[in-house]
Amino acid sequence: MKLFEMNHVKKSFDGNIVLKNISLSVQEGEVVAIIGPSGSGKSTLLRCATLLETMDDGDLYYLGEPAAKSEGGHAIYAPNAELKKIERQFGLVFQNFNLFPHYSVMKNIMDAPIHVQKRDRAEVQKEAEALLQKMGLSDRADYYPCQLSGGQQQRVSIARALAMKPKILFFDEPTSALDPELTGEILKVITELAKEKMTMVIVTHEMNFAKDVSDRMIFMDQGVIVEELSPEELFASTNQRTKEFLGKYHILNH
Amino acid sequence: MSVEVMIQQLAGGMAKTIMIFVLTLLFSLPLGLVISFGRMSKNVLIRGITKAYISIMRGTPLMLQLLVVYFGPYYIFGVNISHGYRAYAVVIAFAINYAAYFAEIYRGGIESMSKGQYEAAKVLGYTKAQTFFKIILPQVIKRILPSVTNEVITLVKDTSLAFSIAYVEMFTTAKAIAASQKSMAPLAAAAIFYYIFNFLVAAVMELWEKKLGYYS
Numbered sequence: 068m069k070l071f072e073m074n075h076v077k078k079s080f081d082g083n084i085v086l087k088n089i090s091l092s093v094q095e096g097e098v099v100a101i102i103g104p105s106g107s108g109k110s111t112l113l114r115c116a117t118l119l120e121t122m123d124d125g126d127l128y129y130l131g132e133p134a135a136k137s138e139g140g141h142a143i144y145a146p147n148a149e150l151k152k153i154e155r156q157f158g159l160v161f162q163n164f165n166l167f168p169h170y171s172v173m174k175n176i177m178d179a180p181i182h183v184q185k186r187d188r189a190e191v192q193k194e195a196e197a198l199l200q201k202m203g204l205s206d207r208a209d210y211y212p213c214q215l216s217g218g219q220q221q222r223v224s225i226a227r228a229l230a231m232k233p234k235i236l237f238f239d240e241p242t243s244a245l246d247p248e249l250t251g252e253i254l255k256v257i258t259e260l261a262k263e264k265m266t267m268v269i270v271t272h273e274m275n276f277a278k279d280v281s282d283r284m285i286f287m288d289q290g291v292i293v294e295e296l297s298p299e300e301l302f303a304s305t306n307q308r309t310k311e312f313l314g315k316y317h318i319l320n321h
Numbered sequence: 322m323s324v325e326v327m328i329q330q331l332a333g334g335m336a337k338t339i340m341i342f343v344l345t346l347l348f349s350l351p352l353g354l355v356i357s358f359g360r361m362s363k364n365v366l367i368r369g370i371t372k373a374y375i376s377i378m379r380g381t382p383l384m385l386q387l388l389v390v391y392f393g394p395y396y397i398f399g400v401n402i403s404h405g406y407r408a409y410a411v412v413i414a415f416a417i418n419y420a421a422y423f424a425e426i427y428r429g430g431i432e433s434m435s436k437g438q439y440e441a442a443k444v445l446g447y448t449k450a451q452t453f454f455k456i457i458l459p460q461v462i463k464r465i466l467p468s469v470t471n472e473v474i475t476l477v478k479d480t481s482l483a484f485s486i487a488y489v490e491m492f493t494t495a496k497a498i499a500a501s502q503k504s505m506a507p508l509a510a511a512a513i514f515y516y517i518f519n520f521l522v523a524a525v526m527e528l529w530e531k532k533l534g535y536y537s
Contacts, residue, residue, distance in 0.1 A: 119440050154446050165441035168536045169459050178455070179445040211536045231445060 068095045068130075070235050070266050071116070071157075075137060076125030078111055085111045087290040089125075093235065096264040100277035100298075103287035104312060109270045112287070113239050116268070117159045118150060129156040130234065155184070158228030162240040164220045166212040172199070172223050173208040176230045184231065191230070198226040202256060218249030222256055236260070238269040254280075274316045278302060286312065324506075327498060331510055334494030338518075341411055341480045341490060346473065348416035353423025360428055371424070378421030383414070384485045390414040391486040411483045411490075419476060426468045430461035463533040470526040477519050491515075 072092040078085050085108045093099055101109050114120040116127070118134065122142040127134040134153045135142045144150065166175050176195040180186045199205050202222040212220050221241060228236055238257065242250040254276045260267065261280050271277050277284060278298040286294045286301060286309050293308050294301060304310060359371035378386070391410035394400040434457055442452040481492035489497075495511035498504075 117444055119443065151446065154444070157444075159444045161437060161441065163437055165435075165437035167438070167441070167456055169463070179447065182451065182455070183446040213537045227445070 069093070069128075070095050070130060071268070072126070072128040073116060073122075074126040076112070076115060076127075076142075077123045078108075078115060078120065079123060085290050086115070086122075089290070089292060091285065091292070091295075093266060093268060095234075095266055097266055097283065098261045098281045099268045099283050099285060100281035101268065101270045101285045101287060102272070102274065102277055102312075103285075103293075107287040108290040109287050110239055113159070113237050113268070113270055117157060117237055118154060119159075129153050155231070156234045158231055158233035158236045160221070160225055160228050160236065160238045160241050162243045164212070164217075164224045164244070166220055166224055166227070168212050170211075171208070172204065172210050172212070172215070175212070175223055176227045179227070180230050195226070195230055198229055201259075202226050216249060217245045218252040221245065221249075221253050225253075225256055225260075235266040235268065238267065238271070240270050240272065242271065242273060274313065288312070327502075327507055327510065330498060331491065331494055331507065331514070334489060334491035335514060337408075337489065338480045338491040338514075340408075341415060341483060342477060342518075344412045345415040345419055345476060345480075348412065349419035349423055352416060352420035354427050356420055356424035357427035357431065360424055361431065375421045375424060378418050379425075383418050383479060384482050386418055387411065387414040387482060387486050390417075407486060407488050410486060411488050415476070415479070419472065422472055423469070426465050426472070427461065429468070430465040431457065433464060434460060463530075466526065466530050466533065470523065470530075473522055473526065474519050477522060478515060481515075 069092050074090045076086050076089040089108070089112060091099075091112070101112065103109050111120060115122045115125075121144065122135060124137050124140055125142050126136050127142070132149075132153060133145060134150060135144045137143075145153070167178075170178060173192075173195060176198060177188075177191050180191045180194075181188055196205070196208070199208055202225065204219060204222055204226070207215060207219065207223075212223065215223065221244075225241075241257070242253050245253065250273065254273065257267070257269065257276075258280050269277065269281070281298055284296060284298050284301045285292055286304075286306075288308055294304055294306055296304065301309065302313060304313075356371050356374065359367045360375065362368045362371070387410065390413050391402070391407065394406075395402050438456055438460070439452060442456045447456065480490060483490050484493045484496070487493065491511055491514060495507040498507040
């Protein structure tokens with residue numbers, strides 16, 4: 068089943084075209100990695116998908132429900148009430164975590180399920196404890212974000228997103244703010260989620276990780292999808308631009 | 322005049338000073354928040370009006386504003402001023418003046434918040450009201466507390482300006498007794514009162530700051 072679909076997305080900032088006619092769909096249980104140089108539009112794509120940015124033109128669907136449809140060259144968004152419902156389908160993990168600093172770890176995870184989804188507190192608490200255990204942070208439930216390492220904070224933010232039970236989880240460069248040692252912690256967590264068949268779209272600069280974890284890789288450059296292939300195919304690609312980009316990483320990592 | 326009688330007379334003024342203080346904060350703190358929203362509004366007209374309002378409130382003497390609020394109804398509209406209006410005039414003038422200062426403090430705090438906090442809240446489905454009152458405002462309060470403390474301490478001393486429209490609060494009382502008794506003692510007592518009042522205000526605010534110090 069198609070969980071997510073966007074068609075012919077266009078987006079520009081002050082005349083600067085960032086996304087040129089991008090189409091992308093994600094099946095249930097699939098892990099898609101998006102790679103590409105800085106400024107290629109990866110993050111903007113993710114921000115359009117998660118409704119943090121409005122598309123200039125294009126369609127956007129979650130589980131077949133339209134969040135926006137292209138009409139006469141413009142993206143027409145669904146009414147706010149509809150969008151609120153659609154927002155429940157996805158979660159987003161930020162590069163800078165964006166945890167709520169005044170809430171404890173536990174409250175960061177539990178607050179939205181209780182006050183947004185109006186779920187039973189006891190039930191949410193049980194799930195939150197299970198999530199923390201999965202993240203290896205059971206002993207940090209009462210800590211505040213400022214008392215945690217970057218890797219721990221990112222694990223809390225993943226738990227916070229998962230507590231909302233999203234159908235699909237987006238990651239916007241989840242390890243870019245972390246040093247290599249902490250990066251490993253996060254990649255391990257995401258790999259675990261992939262094994263559990265969590266549907267994920269991951270924007271990342273970690274090529275080896277992307278290759279290992281994803282079912283499909285998308286290489287973006289200058290606002291277009293250059294190639295969309297399985298990891299093996301992409302790394303064997305004969306496309307000049309792809310080779311050039313991957314070649315730079317190859318040099319960096321060896 | 323014995324010390325007891327003097328204290329007794331001053332006590333009435335003290336109560337009124339405290340009343341001005343409490344009511345001014347009660348009205349100006351929420352009003353300031355509303356004005357700060359206007360000041361940050363996308364609507365040019367609303368933004369312009371609140372900007373002008375803040376500019377006038379900060380750019381003219383509070384004592385003059387007191388006179389305008391008190392005498393304005395009579396001079397401008399010919400309405401007879403009742404005796405009881407004096408206390409209202411004091412609280413109105415103080416509240417609208419302090420709201421302008423608080424508005425700018427709130428604005429500074431709100432604009433210092435990172436966009437990421439709003440985005441995280443939006444993705445988690447919080448409504449705009451929930452986002453502001455649960456996520457943003459608590460963090461803003463922590464950030465602006467030192468500036469608010471400054472304003473609140475100034476307010477304690479500014480209450481003495483009510484003297485200008487003959488509202489009988491602490492300072493007016495002390496001055497009257499000093500004149501009739503030809504003594505500095507009432508003024509000294511008033512000074513001690515203001516000092517202790519502010520000492521307590523500062524202590525309470527510091528305690529609050531410490532309480533919010535659990536995160537950074």
